Amino acid sequence: MHPALITLLRLNMYARLRYTVRSLKTFRGAAFFIVAVGWFGLMIVPNLMMATKIGRTDPETVRSVFPFILLALCLLQLLSSAWEKALQFKLCEVDFLFTGPFTRRELLAYKIISSLGGTVFMSLLFSVIFLRHSPSWLACFCGLFFSFMFVGFLGMIILLLKQMISVRAYTFTRIVILTIVLAGFVLGMGREIPNLISENSLEVIKNFRESRGGFYLLLPLNILGQVLTAEHYVPDLLQWGFLALVMNLILFLIIMALDANYLETSLTISQKMYTRMQKARKGQAWSNFGKNLTSRWRIPQLPRWGGVGPIAWRQLTHIMRNSGGMFFFLIILLIAMAPPLLFENFKDEKLQSFFIGVIVWISVIFTMSFPFGFRGDLDNMDWFKMLPLSSMAIAIGQTVGIVFFISALQIVLIALCALFSKGGYLILLTAVLFTLPFNGILIAMDNLLFLLFPIRIMQSSPGDFQNFGRQMVYFLFKILALVIGLGIAAGLGGLLYWLTESWVLFFLVSWSLLILENMIIMVMLAWAFERFDLSVDTPV
């Protein structure tokens, strides 16, 4: 590899270390780090205890299942655009490396080595989490490390092949020949299908494993499974580990041998990823998952309402035009909900409560992952600041649209539950009534935290404890605020119920208290917007 690329790898490693040390010197950075380490500890310790106290999974079971998990992972990546990450360079790498005096092979080697740190970190983490499914930690680490490498290399090969084919098969004749070859391959695989059919799903897996196609397809994955479940260091781990290493080396050599001109593809992927990140920062993350509505879709102007109207109208237009992906998620959610809804026991109120819980949880996760309101408007804060409107009007306008939008979606889902249930309407009605104030607190709190501690959405790399800790702290604060808010409302409502035994009074008081809390948070949000200093609080 070119010495300059080795220098760059060294500089990047040093930069990562410097970033961590600098962050640790600040109170906030240290706190984020501790929270992240604590969180990982909470994930790791129970798994370690289970591995030592409960015992390990039977290696034979892991050997039969693990290759299929890997196969599913490969297929899932193949069907999605996740493979593309294999050839994704950062935009700074595009600017500096693609125009630099480096061969394509040197750049690929740089890419592979630079991602090695992340692979080691992921393998370390998961080797502890999955320890109880492996006879030893070393076997688990090696098995996972080689598996991650294998999946990554395979992705790279597929992308490079795709690139070569798209360059060479651009004539009609070549496309026809390629189609015939592919059709032959699919037909060949198709001949095996009748032999696989069985009523028992385990039998299907067994038949697939024993078929000729299945044997060859699973052969490399079986080797990785053997590494993960190696019962002795010598000869099991040594032997299977060596085979897995050779297998990965072959894939690496294939990558080097292909030497496709991938730079343009890589540039396109990098720009696409950058655009996605930019969209996420602007609250358009939904649009990354589906087709967006065009400017032809309009909503009528709202009345002025002291300045709330125009701001809310802009937010609603923004939400509507970026909601293509949101509807895609809603359809998936409906499909996932369909089977339980059709079950006879959906009459059970417990199941309905569970569903409502799921719907609520989804809104918590969605608001966290996809910023709306001020969080999605960080780049437009100067525009809001210069508007001749009160900060209260801006705060309400920025949040009210998304609150109504999410509430409307949830009400649709709850109505669907009501359609299939044969009772328990009171729970569903309660859910409908409380949707709006609940979402109000959730969204306003989310925006309040953002205005007080603004951060930009950025691409996180494995091992970035500060960033992970930051996300966790935000999440915990939000949940804490929700618990306190809901707790006060439910507590006072409950007190009245205890005194009067009236459900109506309970709901009325709780609902009124939630509305009051919404108003208080809105005042706080307006105050936070007013004190937001563009010169200090706008993170890079």
Added chain:
Amino acid sequence: MIQVIDYHKTYRDTVAVRGLSFEVNPGEILGLVGPNGAGKTTTLRALAGIIPPTQGKLQVAGHDIINEPVEAKSKLAYVPDNPNLFDNLTVWEHLLFSAGAYQVAHLNKIGDELLAKFDMTEHKHKLAQELSRGMRQKVAICCAYLHDPKVILFDEPHTGLDPRGIRTIKDSIREKAQAGAAIIISSHMLALVEDLCTNLLILHHGQSLFSGKIGDARKAFADVDGDATLEEVFFRVTEKQNGATESSPAPANGV
């Protein structure tokens, strides 16, 4: 020094550049102008070896950018319109990496001189993420100048720079050209192109509408009051082409 012969670039159904041919000799500064989407950045990126041409031949310092990319790129520098730096590296570390890539000896001397020239000495140990837009541009230019390239490609080099920065870069471009470098500047700032460039290439819809010396362009479009300004040349050429496109298909060759 730079030779482009029958360059075509197609993205699926979109033709970004069609049949472009031009040359830039040592000491010449070519102003690449054209409306948005004319194919300027596509041409520069192809010359920098980032994107391959669909058809045609591109040579940099006597090396084919496709067949001898490393040789060509070692004599080339490309400053994009919005340079992306390594956010966690310092200004000096960017120079350190560039020096390694282009095998520059005496980095300390050359690097310090460049930083001083662009008023970046006090920011030497700052992280890229702490720099303003203009400063990032200056870092990219310092990295580009480090190995004394024979061919320099600038895409909107003055964006984000302060007046002093603009003057410094203009002077440095002239110096590089006088020293024998072949330079291409893509810009929408016609006054600047007029002031700095020796040659002109007007692109429109991926086609060359004019290619030649700036003086020739002025004379070709001169009116009764004397030679035309570059702005007048630009609007006459592109508007004439727009009129021609509306009434009939575009001609295969430029003016």
